[in-house]
Amino acid sequence: MNEISKQARRYGMIVLVHLGVVILWQLGVSISNIPDYVMPSAGATLLSLGEDYGWVHNTYVTAVEVFGGYGLAVVVGVSMALIFSWFRIIETLFMPLMISLNMIPKVALGPLFIVWLSYGVSTNILVAFSICFLPILLTMERGLREADPDLIDLVRTLRASRWQIFTKIQFPGSLPYLFSGMKVAVVLAVAGAIVGEFIASEEGLGYLMLQVQVTLDTAAMFMAVLLITLVGVVLYGLVLLLEYLLVGQTAKEV
Amino acid sequence: MSESFIQLSDLRKTFKSRGEEFLAVSEVTFDVKAGELVSVVGPSGCGKTTILKILAGIHTYEGGSVNIGSQTNPFDPSKDIGMVFQQPLLLKWRKILGNVLLPAEILGLPRKESLDRARYLLEMVGLQGFEDKYPHELSGGMQQRTAIARALIHDPKLVLMDEPFGALDALTREKMNLELLRIWKESRKTILFVTHGIQEAVFLGSRVIVLTCGPARMADNITIDLPYPRLLEMKTHDEFGKYTRLIYKHLGMEDSEGSPSAITEACRID
Known part of the structure; x- marks a missing residue:
């Protein structure tokens, strides 16, 4: 075949x-x-799209929060990992702090963010960001440290510059680690955005779920969950595509 | 061909560990001629690797002198060293050809010539047709051949090998020994081959430097008077046995009465 x-x-x-x-x-x-308000059928769930719940707008808002928070987390996480690997002193000082921060249940920070920034899309981006950037930072940092010391010695005998060692060995070697962190972070980013919407918001799929819950429109709630999942799946697909493009078939190694 | 290419004289190296200083290498003196294949044998952790890394310029040393090259045969430490380690250390995201090209890229050698040379070397180590494979698609022996080709890509004058076949199974190892002798003959490099395999050391080297440890001291510098090309059947010759027995004796491993000496306990460097 x-x-x-x-x-x-x-x-x-x-x-x-x-x-x-x-x-x-x-x-x-x-x-x-089973009554409809407990467990709607697949058809009923699909039909709820006909209701005037502003599906497109709410999905768009949630997607913006998820993608925004996630994109920010990738940029900040990768940049911090790079800075850590270039300046050992910064790593020594701040890495233990990052590991402590990782222990905080970030969801618990949601109400604080709202106190500080009031509610809205940008607050939810921040919630999504804060919940998913540490796994990216930690895996990337780990990946950058993985280069074999003997291999580094080998290229040092050739007087390789620090930049050459970084671009040819450390950075490409860290990518499989980065992508494993990025995949975990997708699920976290979606959860972060929805939690933000649950706490306080006036748009988005999480907000919509709370609205239709009041009227026991379970079918619409199911639909909202499906759409939230869809946002996550699309993001995950994009990450897989990026991984395929950057790491290719050697990804299976890690 | 007969002038010295490497001259090590009274080499001394100390390491600091937990505030304590200890001697890793002491009183090591030997010469290597250009184009010679010299084995360095000794128990694990007796400073063999340290000597290799001093020659590669990775480690500093506290006493004695190291001279590589001569007026007629100059040596540029940044371009004239190829290294092979126990692990192939290939970049798993690069194809075999790309891995072989790595030193050429770092040195900024012309792309076209490097490509031609990489293909030529891959053929020499028996890997023609594998240029576009990834390392994980190759066996351990083939990965190590790739590492050898990579060590030769920039046409270095000196190749330093640190137990290159130590991670391979016994049969592959014997095969690789024959291959190495062929590659050495074709490329005419000066090779320093570090191993803890006594048979391997005698089989490959025109000379064997025997180190004992705690710290590494030179026990002997044996000229192996067996003709090249070396053949596997030579391992059964009396002459071959005489050399290996002598080395075993230096390392305190004799069949006669008494314990097999304290070397194994004394060696905890690496």
Whole structure:
């Protein structure tokens, strides 16, 4: 079997399994007597998109918060890791602090952010950022330290500059670590944005969920969860694509 | 060909560990001629690697002198050293060809010539057709061949090998020994080959420097009077056995009565 049809089969399986779950969901709900407000069917959930809940706008707002917080976390996390690896003294001083900060349940900081910044999209970006930037920093920092000392010696005998060692050995070597951190961070960023919206907001899918909960429109709540998931899946897909482009097939090593 | 290329004289090196200073290398004196393959053998952690790293300019030393090169055969430490370690240390995100090219890139050598030379070297180490593979697609022996090709890409005058076949299985190791002798013959490099394999040291070297440890001192500098090309069957010759017995004796490992000496306990450097 050639490579392309193997791939096609693999993706076909993924789609089939997901479709299967949706069908089971639909069948399960329609043959049982569970009331709609407890467990809406797949069809009812889909139909809730027809309601005037501002789906497009709310999804857009949540996506902006997730992508914004995540993008900021990648930029800040990677930059800090680079600074740490270039200036050992800064690393010695601040790395223990970062590890302590990592222990704080960032969700608990949400109400504080709102006190300091009032509520809104930028506050939620900050919540998403604060919850997901540490894993990126920590994995990247680890990756930059991974270069084998003998290999560094080998290139030092050739009088390699610090920049050459960084660009040819340390940085590419750290990428698989960075991407493992970035994948964990996707889930965290989505959770961060939604928590921000739960605490205080007037738009976004998290906000919408609280609104429709009052009227027991469970189908719309399901739809909101699905859309939140979709935002996460799209971001995850982009990260995988970036990983494929930058790390390629050697990624399976770590 | 017969003038000295490396002259080590009374080399002394100390390390500091937890405030205590200890002697790692002491009174090591030997010469290596240009184009010679010299083995350095000794127990683990007896400072063999330290001597290699001093020659590579990675470690400093406290006493004695190190001279590499001569008027007629000048040596540029930044361009004339190739190194091979026990681990292949390949960049796993680069294909084999890219790995071989790494030193050429660092030295800023012309791309076109380097590519040609990399292909030539890969053929020499028996890896033609593997240029576009990634390291993880190759066996341990093939990865180590890649490391050898990488050590030769910038056409260095001196190749320093630190137990390069130590991580390979016994059969692959013997095969690689034969390969190395062939590569040495073709490339005419000066090679310093550090190993703890006594058979390997005798089989490869035109001379064997024997180190004992705690600190590393030179026990002997044995000229191995076996003709090249060396053949595996030579390992069964009396002459070969005479050399290995002599080295075992220097390392305090004799079959006669008595304990196998204290060297193993005394050596905790590395």
